[in-house]
Amino acid sequence: MPALYLSHGAPPLADDPLWPGELAAWSASLPRPTAILMVSAHWEEAPLALGATEPVPLVYDFWGFPEHYYQVTYAAPGAPELAASVRKLLRGATNDTPVQDFPDRGLDHGAYVPLVEMFPDADIPVLQISMPTLNPRKLMDIGRRLAPLRDEGVLIVGSGFFTHNLAALRQSGIPGWSSEFDDWGRRALAAGDVDALLDFENKAPAGRLAHPRTEHFAPLFVTLGAAAEELDSGRSVIDGFWLGMAKRSLQFG
Template sequence: MSDLMLPTYFLSHGGGPWPFMLDQYGGRYDRLLASLQDIPRQIGTTPRAVLVVTAHWEGPQFLLSSGAQPGMIYDYSGFPAHTYELHYPAPGEPALAARVKALLDGAGQAASLDERRGYDHGTFSVLYPIYPAADVPVVQLSLKHGYDALTHVQAGRALAPLRDEGVLIIGSGLSYHNLRQFGPGGGHASQQFDSWLRETMALAPAERLAQLLRWSEAPAARQAHPYEDHLLPLMVALGAAEQEAAATVYHEDDFFGALAVTSFRFGAPAAPDLPADP
């Protein structure tokens, strides 16, 4: 790893526009907020851009937001009126979108540009706490229909050179995503799957990958992820740092009263990790 190579992240992004509703959540998001706010310290530099692999966008092939000034997508319902007027004004970076497309195309993973795509909540909900000034350019990458885990790992492998080019790669999803059991009813399944996931992250790279490609065989896998859209951004983040160790950068086991949720970093930080909360 060169001195300039950035780590990659898989971030559990929480629900809807939560960073803009903290007063209404009574501390429920304090630990997630703190973990996101710590990322600039971990990487030790301001990246020239961020590539967000968002669980909230998919297509028949990989898609990239390529507009210079992306708008907003309010892809949630039932939230206060002000959350449908939010604006995260970070610029896009068309040149980076074209670079990502070239890397994916060159690896046999066809990609297309979408200059009209705005920021969905999988993107702005994590980036607002990390870069509240919205002064770091952002490009979004979609998932690919079919939800094939290896395809998304391979996409991550293709994107690995970006880490030496000042681009921070973030996979934005959720380590537990069953909206019908998002609370005490999902506690047992989330705990089972999350324990397996954290144990898997601690394995040597080859075994870790083999386990992740068989994720649906894990305890309570389909209870935790009836659809794997919120897990697949992890595959891209891992693929871009496949031989590097994983570290837990956020974990709690009482999210929304009962759920276990976790975020990971792949690759060493520029600054030492802080001690975990007791």
């Protein structure tokens, strides 16, 4: 399976005239996954945690939206076998990566909002895991350990947003910091410049404005780790902007 990084959107993504169709077309171009492993910007927990392996209610981790956004459901099958594989790969022969279980933790909006558009039948097992750190190198290492799952048909998805600074958005138009970072990231990815990406806070123009807190860029590094042997195959499947934020989304393999 390929490995993906997607800009996941807020709940109103479903009302966008363009984006849901882009996500649907993307998923239609993929082989059917045996399971989906989601790493969302909206779950940080250390040590690394495994979410529910049986269907449980979604996590509506947003406030102040119209009521119908809280009525969305996504009853995908649980993925206990995938959870066991993730636990085994991360702990390894030396048992050096602790893993914990959150059996009541459902999918948050960074996971289910794009999945509703990409796999609306909710018939593919889904497991969400936490980010135990925002350190890019450590997240890449986690991705490398999880990479063998791709050979088993598991779709590994890092879900964030290519630029994300809600406080600095304007009333209209695309802020310079967002377009500059997006262009820099596009060129760094095309060149396979992983070192620059790892140091994006210092190397990218407006890096700290585009990501004042790095949780929405961090899932990219899990994806890069999972695709470490195929970085030259990377391509942008979705680009452009939503409310001034870059929605660049990537596929490797």
